[in-house]
Amino acid sequence: MIRAQKAVENYIAFFNSLDRLSLNRLTAVAAPNICFIDPFNKASGYDSVMAVLTHFIDNVQTPHFDVKSIAFSGNKCFVSWDFSGVLTASGKAWRFTGVSELTLDGSYRIMHHQDYWDAATHFYEKIPVIGYILRLIKRKISILK
Template identity: 20%
Template sequence: MDHPLLNRVQTLYERFDPALVEALDQIYSDEVVFEDPLHHVEGLAALRRYFAGLVEGLDECRFEFADALTESAAGQGGQAVLFWTMHYRHRKLRGGAPLRLVGSSHLRFTDRVTYHRDYFDAGAMLYEHVPMLGFVIRKLKARLG
């Protein structure tokens, strides 16, 4: 990808750890709006708190980017969709075993990202890996799928 901001986004997300939390101002505007299937956050300070909480319970987390679709207007910024696979380990999910999640991110930006929305299956990320709840969800998916 040839867009400097999107290159920085991908580089920072290669390791989702405390260093990323400290570097959020390099890629996000002060007024950023961030959404995922579990949360809606407004402002860089709130995003920093949200990510700090996420990092706390992780033993490991990194993103591998597969592709990107970008659109931009001269002098007005643009938008992009990044396709990724998240590789993560959390001590409370599947006993700390390595897990992966496929998703995408829609970004709008000028000199920094002003809007970031993640799309992923929250059940596949979290609920399916909680012992009793995971068993029930996997059984339901098997019946419906």
């Protein structure tokens, strides 16, 4: 369990120091066949995941994940976190809460990373026309008015 915990801590540290210079450290904390899934992307392998992370670096300034809790179950780990950063295009702060499901391989490297967070509320609803439509739909189907 100690090796798994250290592996997850190193993976989290990788994300919290993410920039173009540190990007190649992915190979030290993740398996070659890593699968990364978030509300916008599904990438497999170092090259594809690095492309997703490069896009993230280019579009979010000062990203930070404040870890709230970590729970292990076998070779899986669940990490709850608060994210903060600044969107490069607008200069606006971006904050939301989420959970990452991580799966470790036999060498204690991350082979699967799936993020769960509400992209509708924390991203799509902030886009002018789409946001209006989504908020309208949300009001129509909500039982709490």
